[in-house]
Amino acid sequence: MRPDLEIIQQWVKPGNRVLDLGCGDGTLLDFLQRERGASGFGLEINPDHITTCMGRGVSVIEQNLDTQGLGNFDDRTFDTVLMTQALQAVRRPDMVLEEMLRVGREGIVTFPNFAHWRLRWGLTLKGRMPESEALPYKWYNTPNIRLCTFRDFEALCRQKNIRIKSRRVVDGQHQNSWLARLWPNMLGEIAIYRITREET
DSSP states (O other): OOHHHHHHHHHSOTTOEEEEETOTTSHHHHHHHHHHOOEEEEEEOOHHHHHHHHHHTOOEEEOOHHHHTTTTSOTTOEEEEEEESOGGGSSOHHHHHHHHHHHEEEEEEEEEBTTOHHHHHHHHHHOSOOOOSSSOSOTTTOSOOSOBOHHHHHHHHHHTTOEEEEEEEEOTTSOOOHHHHHSHHHHOSEEEEEEESOOO
16 A cells, blocks of 8 residues: 555544545555444545445445535544545635535545645746646646645645644655655645544
């Protein structure tokens, strides 16, 4: 399993009820069910990913966060709500974060950092929208419509009174390097945040 997913699974307590937003092929949810005794659902819109999830025995619901939100789930239905590498692909990340912490006691969010030095340098030198391992698309075909930096995300959390319980920063190979920890907004490529509204 990717090192960033390894970090995430450590934050999910055994037996937690989990909702995975944009669960992809169900790799993480499958692991959490087998190794952590978790239960729950994944939400996904890609038909191929849904088929793969079903083949793994992962419960998956076809649901578009942009058009349907999470209104079909009651408050505090889940212990943990996950959103890995999908926050930047929704129209209203602020509203998704609010909904995550309505239906779940805590959330775990990962996203690419648009302030990484390679992206800054590429934009400065070439004057064109940069690409990287974490952001491998062209400007015209990218699913990423709400790019942000770690500082942007943390400012949004303060504005929304969302408490950051933990933060890890990894590089493009999903390794937890000391350089990324030293200067996260410049040297970190992917962020992993654990968030809540609870005081404990």
